[in-house]
Amino acid sequence: MAIIKVCGVETEYGIQMLGVPDPNPITASSLLVNAYLSLVSKKVGWDFVDESPMVDARGFTRDFQLAPEVETHLINTVLSNGARYYVDHAHPEYSSPECYTPREALLYDKAGEEVLRRSMEGAARVLGPGQSVVVYKNNSDRKGNSYGCHENYMMDRAVPFGKIVSQVMPFFVTRQIFAGAGKVGTEMAYLPKEQVPFQISQRADFFEEEVGLETTLKRPIVNTRDEPHADAARFRRLHVILGDANMSEYSTFLKVGTTAIVLSMIEDGFLDGLDTTLETPVPSLRAVSYDLTLKRPLPLADGGTATALEVQGMFLEAAKEYAAAGGLASIGDEAEGKEILRLWEEVLSDLEVDPMRLADRLDWVAKYRLVTGYRERHDVGWDDSRLAAIDLQFHDIRKSKSLFYRLGQERLLADDEIEIAVTEPPRRTRAYFRGKCLAKYASNVAAANWDSMIFDLGEDPLRRVPMMDPLRGTADHVDELIESCDTAAELLRALGS
Amino acid sequence: MAEREMVRKTTSSRSTETVEEEAKSASTEKSEKLKAELDDLLDEIDEVLEDNAEEFVRNYVQKGGQ
Numbered sequence: 001m002a003i004i005k006v007c008g009v010e011t012e013y014g015i016q017m018l019g020v021p022d023p024n025p026i027t028a029s030s031l032l033v034n035a036y037l038s039l040v041s042k043k044v045g046w047d048f049v050d051e052s053p054m055v056d057a058r059g060f061t062r063d064f065q066l067a068p069e070v071e072t073h074l075i076n077t078v079l080s081n082g083a084r085y086y087v088d089h090a091h092p093e094y095s096s097p098e099c100y101t102p103r104e105a106l107l108y109d110k111a112g113e114e115v116l117r118r119s120m121e122g123a124a125r126v127l128g129p130g131q132s133v134v135v136y137k138n139n140s141d142r143k144g145n146s147y148g149c150h151e152n153y154m155m156d157r158a159v160p161f162g163k164i165v166s167q168v169m170p171f172f173v174t175r176q177i178f179a180g181a182g183k184v185g186t187e188m189a190y191l192p193k194e195q196v197p198f199q200i201s202q203r204a205d206f207f208e209e210e211v212g213l214e215t216t217l218k219r220p221i222v223n224t225r226d227e228p229h230a231d232a233a234r235f236r237r238l239h240v241i242l243g244d245a246n247m248s249e250y251s252t253f254l255k256v257g258t259t260a261i262v263l264s265m266i267e268d269g270f271l272d273g274l275d276t277t278l279e280t281p282v283p284s285l286r287a288v289s290y291d292l293t294l295k296r297p298l299p300l301a302d303g304g305t306a307t308a309l310e311v312q313g314m315f316l317e318a319a320k321e322y323a324a325a326g327g328l329a330s331i332g333d334e335a336e337g338k339e340i341l342r343l344w345e346e347v348l349s350d351l352e353v354d355p356m357r358l359a360d361r362l363d364w365v366a367k368y369r370l371v372t373g374y375r376e377r378h379d380v381g382w383d384d385s386r387l388a389a390i391d392l393q394f395h396d397i398r399k400s401k402s403l404f405y406r407l408g409q410e411r412l413l414a415d416d417e418i419e420i421a422v423t424e425p426p427r428r429t430r431a432y433f434r435g436k437c438l439a440k441y442a443s444n445v446a447a448a449n450w451d452s453m454i455f456d457l458g459e460d461p462l463r464r465v466p467m468m469d470p471l472r473g474t475a476d477h478v479d480e481l482i483e484s485c486d487t488a489a490e491l492l493r494a495l496g497s
Numbered sequence: 498m499a500e501r502e503m504v505r506k507t508t509s510s511r512s513t514e515t516v517e518e519e520a521k522s523a524s525t526e527k528s529e530k531l532k533a534e535l536d537d538l539l540d541e542i543d544e545v546l547e548d549n550a551e552e553f554v555r556n557y558v559q560k561g562g563q
Contacts, residue, residue, distance in 0.1 A: 090560035147562025389550035
């Protein structure tokens with residue numbers, strides 16, 4: 001039986017600093033994270049001048065210099081919802097806490113967007129007049145630079161990695177038909193611009209390998225980073241670097257949900273008989289992205305062909321059998337697993353009839369419809385910079401400016417649950433322990449990271465609480481304990497560490 | 498989700514034609530609603546869109562990331 005697919009989404013945001021001469025992206029990113037910390041500190045009464053309670057063991061700064069011209073150190077912090085918020089590769093990055101189900105991963109990804117929005121507002125208060133930092137949830141600057149939106153899934157270490165790679169590959173290459181965020185044009189220098197006026201994925205242009213360790217160059221479809229942040233003898237964390245950052249709740253939910261189901265099936269040996277091996281995954285990834293009709297046949301290793309829709313259809317059929325055999329329990333919530341299957345089927349069938357039917361649910365379709373609508377109304381060519389501007393501004397996270405939000409898309413979440421998720425951790429993973437300790441014992445938390453908490457009780461040595469199992473430290477396990485311990489010292493005594 | 502399941506159960510007890518007709522009219526209704534929303538946004542998009550599109554696109558430069 002497959003293990004629970006504990007999952008999460010990490011997003012590197014694009015940033016633009018306006019009204020500042022020679023803007024520095026690292027400074028701008030640090031400004032955002034610091035601005036958020038100052039807002040939060042006011043809210044919950046944490047004193048960040050003398051204390052740095054929300055830090056990560058891998059390095060932090062307590063530099064709260066907010067002047068944009070000052071280069072700050074890389075910032076790395078943990079939030080009370082269990083997420084990690086930091087500066088990475090000159091971008092602000094938010095890593096959601098470990099989530100128990102795909103819907104929860106969606107919820108905490110949207111909570112991250114809210115964290116970035118508040119960071120922007122906070123930054124505006126310390127910047128001069130006419131200066132601002134604007135944040136974009138996308139993956140490309142349209143000039144050949146890409147930044148990622150990664151997913152993580154907990155897998156059983158017993159499953160051979162080679163089997164995961166071969167069985168998940170055709171799924172990864174084709175899932176963009178519902179998970180793509182859409183892009184005007186291409187960044188492949190050798191392709192004539194008119195050949196790819198619009199494509200399904202933001203990221204397909206940037207993948208060059210099938211399998212590998214890299215994440216910033218020669219990006220592979222399946223990433224081999226082996227850093228489980230958990231007991232390495234039992235768990236693997238599959239680090240998925242292929243996906244687009246989605247604005248649409250449907251796209252994120254389906255992306256994480258279908259992937260969790262496929263990985264569970266692989267773990268249970270349920271796909272061993274499914275032969276959809278693609279002959280050329282990397283060129284196929286681009287072929288799928290460039291084909292808005294979704295009808296283009298992809299060469300299979302067995303000499304046949306299949307379209308992206310057909311490949312997805314095969315995975316869906318297998319998943320239905322898997323559900324019938326009781327497999328969806330590993331999705332954390334069987335009813336949610338069934339809802340994922342229902343939406344997956346609905347979306348594939350709508351895509352088959354007419355992708356435009358999904359203009360109110362999927363990112364790439366919504367964006368495509370918007371740019372084609374603009375083209376028709378103003379009679380402009382694909383090379384018009386206004387179309388590129390629409391593409392970028394679709395991903396502006398400010399609700400008044402974001403063309404995604406102004407389109408009024410179908411929702412899966414309610415605003416009030418996102419509001420709660422900004423500060424409250426998920427209840428069914430170890431993120432609960434992390435988040436609650438930060439909320440209650442902040443002054444004694446010296447550092448926190450994914451698989452441990454380090455407490456400083458004012459005496460030597462520092463006390464480390466390991467959290468090697470992502471399914472321990474849940475509300476069920478520790479709620480009463482944290483409730484009954486008024487101080488960190490009591491907590492550690494009760495934990496016996 | 499419970500609500501949706503209930504709705505589905507109710508529809509399945511009715512005749513297929515009724516369901517199909519309703520689905521068809523719902524689909525037309527929906528595509529009209531989508532079109533109206535798109536038209537509304539297209540009406541106001543030039544006010545929302547960054548003033549100088551060319552400059553905005555040119556200046557949007559990111560350092561590469563993951």
